[in-house]
Amino acid sequence: MTGRWAVRRAVAADAPRLASICLGGWRTAYRGILPDDYLDALNLAEWEEMFAARVAASTERTTMLAAVNADGEIGAYAGVLGEREPGMLGALYAATEWRGTGAGHAAHEAAVAHLAACGFSRAVLWVFERNTPSRRFYEAHGWRCDEVTQATKFADGSAVEIRYSRPLP
DSSP states (O other): OBTTBEEEEOOGGGHHHHHHHHHHHHHHHTBTTBOHHHHHHOOHHHHHHHHHHHHHTOOSSSEEEEEEOTTSOEEEEEEEEOSSSSEEEEEEEEOGGGTTTTHHHHHHHHHHHHHHHTTOSEEEEEEETTOHHHHHHHHHTTOEEEEEEEEEEETTEEEEEEEEEEEOO
């Protein structure tokens, strides 16, 4: 447990909550980075199906981790991809109402520990270049920008993502 958050592997029943957290994160964090009409058109039911499939496809190495409080509410989650070198933090989102409470930190720490336990010595992640708050979070947690970029296409536009990496304990 990290503070008031315990982290566990996500289960099928968590998929709707994970989808809601992620969609809420996209609609708030990516406003001004991705087109508003694209963000507004995202469909929660479709995301719930997508998350149900992701949780169902979890393996010992590639999984979703949920930060849960004492009341059983999920406040954040991390998606880790551990099937190839280096390991990857594929997603990290905190519910809007739980930001600043340590939920995201707990999910992050569990994800890093999971990748290290899988035998990785290094991990990477991708973040939108213009997502300054997330970049600051990652930098405060030991990630360093390595200046590798890629354009990610969305509907009728694209956004630049930048790669971060870090050694694992």
